[in-house]
Amino acid sequence: MSRRKPNSSQLAIVDRNGEANGRPIAKRRLDFGERWSYAPAPEANRYIKLRNRYQLFIDGRFVPPKSGDYFDSINPATEEKLAEIGSANEKDVALAVKAARRSYKNVWSKMPGRERGKYLFRIARLIQEKARELAVLETMDGGKTIKESRDIDLPLVAAHFFYYAGWADKLKYAFPGRKARPLGVAGQIIPWNFPLLMAAWKLAPALACGNTCILKPAETTSITAFHLAEIFQEAGLPDGVVNIVTGPGETGSALVNHPDIDKIAFTGSTEVGKRIASVIVGTKKKLTLELGGKAANIIFEDAPIDQAVEGIIAGIYFNQGHVCCAGSRLFVQESVFPTVIRKLRDRISTLRLGDPLDKNTDIGAINSRSQLDKICELVDSGLKQGAQLVQSRAPLPAKGYWYPPSFFTGVTASHRIAQEEIFGPVLSVMTFRTPEEAIARANNTPYGLSAGVWTDKGSKIFKIVNQLRAGVIWANTYNKFDPSSPFGGYKESGFGREGGRHGLLPYLTLS
Amino acid sequence: MPSVDQVMAEERAAAFTRRSIKTSAKLAGLKLVVSMMDLTTLEGSDTPGKIAFLCRKAMQPLDPRYQAPSCAAVCVYPNLVRIAKKFLEQSSVKIASVATAFPAGLMPTKLKLREVRGAVHDGADEIDMVISRAIFLAGEYERVFDEIAATREACGAAHLKVILETGELQTYDNVRLASEIAMRAGADFIKTSTGKISPAATMPVTLVMLEAIRDYFYETGIRIGMKPAGGIRTAKEALAYLVMVKETLGDDWLTPALFRFGASTLLNDVLMQLVKVADANYQSADYFSLP
Numbered sequence: 125m126s127r128r129k130p131n132s133s134q135l136a137i138v139d140r141n142g143e144a145n146g147r148p149i150a151k152r153r154l155d156f157g158e159r160w161s162y163a164p165a166p167e168a169n170r171y172i173k174l175r176n177r178y179q180l181f182i183d184g185r186f187v188p189p190k191s192g193d194y195f196d197s198i199n200p201a202t203e204e205k206l207a208e209i210g211s212a213n214e215k216d217v218a219l220a221v222k223a224a225r226r227s228y229k230n231v232w233s234k235m236p237g238r239e240r241g242k243y244l245f246r247i248a249r250l251i252q253e254k255a256r257e258l259a260v261l262e263t264m265d266g267g268k269t270i271k272e273s274r275d276i277d278l279p280l281v282a283a284h285f286f287y288y289a290g291w292a293d294k295l296k297y298a299f300p301g302r303k304a305r306p307l308g309v310a311g312q313i314i315p316w317n318f319p320l321l322m323a324a325w326k327l328a329p330a331l332a333c334g335n336t337c338i339l340k341p342a343e344t345t346s347i348t349a350f351h352l353a354e355i356f357q358e359a360g361l362p363d364g365v366v367n368i369v370t371g372p373g374e375t376g377s378a379l380v381n382h383p384d385i386d387k388i389a390f391t392g393s394t395e396v397g398k399r400i401a402s403v404i405v406g407t408k409k410k411l412t413l414e415l416g417g418k419a420a421n422i423i424f425e426d427a428p429i430d431q432a433v434e435g436i437i438a439g440i441y442f443n444q445g446h447v448c449c450a451g452s453r454l455f456v457q458e459s460v461f462p463t464v465i466r467k468l469r470d471r472i473s474t475l476r477l478g479d480p481l482d483k484n485t486d487i488g489a490i491n492s493r494s495q496l497d498k499i500c501e502l503v504d505s506g507l508k509q510g511a512q513l514v515q516s517r518a519p520l521p522a523k524g525y526w527y528p529p530s531f532f533t534g535v536t537a538s539h540r541i542a543q544e545e546i547f548g549p550v551l552s553v554m555t556f557r558t559p560e561e562a563i564a565r566a567n568n569t570p571y572g573l574s575a576g577v578w579t580d581k582g583s584k585i586f587k588i589v590n591q592l593r594a595g596v597i598w599a600n601t602y603n604k605f606d607p608s609s610p611f612g613g614y615k616e617s618g619f620g621r622e623g624g625r626h627g628l629l630p631y632l633t634l635s
Numbered sequence: 636m637p638s639v640d641q642v643m644a645e646e647r648a649a650a651f652t653r654r655s656i657k658t659s660a661k662l663a664g665l666k667l668v669v670s671m672m673d674l675t676t677l678e679g680s681d682t683p684g685k686i687a688f689l690c691r692k693a694m695q696p697l698d699p700r701y702q703a704p705s706c707a708a709v710c711v712y713p714n715l716v717r718i719a720k721k722f723l724e725q726s727s728v729k730i731a732s733v734a735t736a737f738p739a740g741l742m743p744t745k746l747k748l749r750e751v752r753g754a755v756h757d758g759a760d761e762i763d764m765v766i767s768r769a770i771f772l773a774g775e776y777e778r779v780f781d782e783i784a785a786t787r788e789a790c791g792a793a794h795l796k797v798i799l800e801t802g803e804l805q806t807y808d809n810v811r812l813a814s815e816i817a818m819r820a821g822a823d824f825i826k827t828s829t830g831k832i833s834p835a836a837t838m839p840v841t842l843v844m845l846e847a848i849r850d851y852f853y854e855t856g857i858r859i860g861m862k863p864a865g866g867i868r869t870a871k872e873a874l875a876y877l878v879m880v881k882e883t884l885g886d887d888w889l890t891p892a893l894f895r896f897g898a899s900t901l902l903n904d905v906l907m908q909l910v911k912v913a914d915a916n917y918q919s920a921d922y923f924s925l926p
Contacts, residue, residue, distance in 0.1 A: 152856045154849070154885035160663055160877065165655035271653065430846045431643035466853065474882045483655040580638040600640050 184363025227364030244289030267489030306334030316342035412620025417573030420566030421451030499548035572614025787821030835865025864897025
């Protein structure tokens with residue numbers, strides 16, 4: 125299109141606009157203030173019945189831990205104690221394994237797939253029925269926004285159970301010509317970032333394949349797992365098919381070391397994943413690991429920039445950046461770097477931080493004090509190493525654990541913030557010049573969980589994604605999940621796939 | 636020219652509808668919506684009598700005790716501008732008129748310009764022109780630009796709103812390009828639709844235009860206004876548009892000087908909600924006068 129010099133009438137508009145708004149035209153800054161502010165819109169939580177104490181869930185019943193020890197579960201947005209959680213030791217884990225083994229042998233592995241599927245469908249429907257209550261609980265326990273727990277976590281939790289319920293009676297068609305048998309007893313250790321969703325990712329395929337499970341939730345987010353256990357009871361799931369043991373790292377370690385376990389599935393940090401792998405070496409136990417990430421989100425100059433900025437936001441600020449596949453390394457082609465940064469700066473000032481139960485909150489609380497410390501430490505290292513920090517000016521609540529949406533410019537591959545997983549709302553922005561450089565830089569990491577590519581050119585998408593070493597790659601979108609799509613990593617981001625037909629494999633032996 | 640990704644643009648637009656606007660925010664938002672309303676009648680059957688209804692409603696939409704503002708403007712065909720002027724002379728309500736062979740825009744430019752000058756002469760404060768979609772879709776962007784620039788000159792002191800008729804441009808890339816052309820050619824406002832074509836205004840189309848306005852502001856410092864028109868019928872939808880404006884362009888655009896709704900049935904739904912928030916109970920539709 126043509127670009128012409130402004131004619132006299134256009135100059136007149138400048139004047140008119142200047143007058144109309146009473147602001148100097150030179151100030152080309154958008155004002156995201158409070159001239160029309162949203163009133164508080166809190167999701168009701170008075171009907172939520174929290175128990176004072178949550179006991180372990182073993183063999184279909186809630187039982188006190190053998191140790192008699194309990195630990196506190198804190199609401200990270202208020203630092204208030206929500207409940208006490210039973211702390212399982214080796215004896216409790218042994219009881220759980222025994223119950224799981226018994227129900228595996230006597231009930232679950234003998235049950236026709238069609239019958240197992242019925243239980244899973246029933247669980248999925250019950251989750252849908254109680255979705256709002258579970259979402260509120262998830263938000264109170266973990267600090268994530270109600271917007272996300274309501275619109276993303278819970279619908280996906282139900283979808284996973286529905287999806288794998290459908291596979292339960294079709295396993296022989298999943299791998300034609302081969303006989304699929306369950307593994308036995310699975311120990312499943314899940315992280316705190318998506319407590320119910322990770323439980324669903326682990327339990328649904330394992331149960332569909334005919335395994336029985338011992339689930340070990342993360343220490344800071346155990347509560348919703350017990351509410352899920354109540355749903356299992358309500359669905360009439362046979363005793364011992366799913367057992368839940370809560371506690372610190374030692375509980376997980378007891379589970380990993382128990383001799384009568386056939387399979388360990390772990391989602392969490394690469395550091396712990398490596399320890400688990402070294403413990404399991406030489407045993408009969410099968411292992412899948414879904415570990416950390418430092419994903420590259422690559423923006424080419426021909427990308428739809430406004431939508432790419434939304435993709436950056438979805439990539440790094442979703443769930444306060446507590447996402448293993450977060451797009452935490454942003455690579456922007458040099459020609460569009462100033463534009464992208466300007467837009468990103470404006471966009472983060474529209475993110476609303478605060479009460480996670482408020483329906484308009486975009487950024488909730490950091491999950492724990494120790495995670496907040498870790499984020500602060502890495503941000504300090506970024507500043508010390510000379511990167512420039514841009515932060516939203518959103519005021520932080522006085523109580524609770526909070527970190528404002530932030531990004532660093534002036535980052536290079538040698539910065540710690542470009543190498544280490546921050547697991548918080550902090551983005552490292554880097555630049556590149558050519559597609560080859562983008563690929564080399566994106567792959568220059570020990571991780572390989574996910575990546576994003578933004579370009580309007582279809583052929584470029586295919587060219588780039590085939591050279592990226594990452595398990596999940598999004599093109600012109602980011603952080604999209606579906607139970608039918610496999611998820612998992614390359615390199616130090618782990619091995620094994622969850623979701624889709626691929627997600628059945630880690631819970632089956634094929635012969 | 637930046638491209639637009641359909642999937643992500645629509646997803647972003649949908650996100651604004653999930654904001655929860657309650658109590659004081661709702662009341663303030665509804666009043667803002669009323670003040671941004673271009674109360675419109677564009678029927679072949681419009682008569683001075685009908686314009687009288689419209690103008691009276693625009694000046695005082697609701698019983699004074701609710702402190703509802705008057706509408707921003709009434710929007711009528713050029714030959715009724717003189718009538719509207721008679722009713723609105725003493726008020727703050729502006730007169731907008733659709734000129735340039737509304738709604739198809741298929742007429743020689745010379746005649747279109749004559750129509751614009753006539754409407755301004757009769758007292759129109761704002762001219763809502765249509766671009767020629769035929770010329771745009773044929774790829775003759777220079778001609779589209781020239782016609783807008785010529786209309787801009789014919790407007791004189793009157794404000795110019797440029798209707799893109801996004802329902803006929805169809806793709807977001809086209810909408811984006813047409814927005815750029817209109818702004819560079821001298822539009823004060825860009826406007827989605829005539830209301831005669833379906834779909835008229837949608838959230839994603841409006842978002843794409845707001846983003847074009849934002850880029851133009853970044854580049855030049857000039858604030859262009861936005862007017863979604865047609866298809867917005869409920870207070871809830873209108874509040875979602877306000878949310879979109881607030882979070883895309885910021886507070887400076889939350890003024891009738893830079894944002895308008897082109898609508899007719901929307902007004903009474905907004906007023907009904909306004910009364911509901913104020914009195915805590917719904918009134919029958921019979922309590923709200925028809926425009």
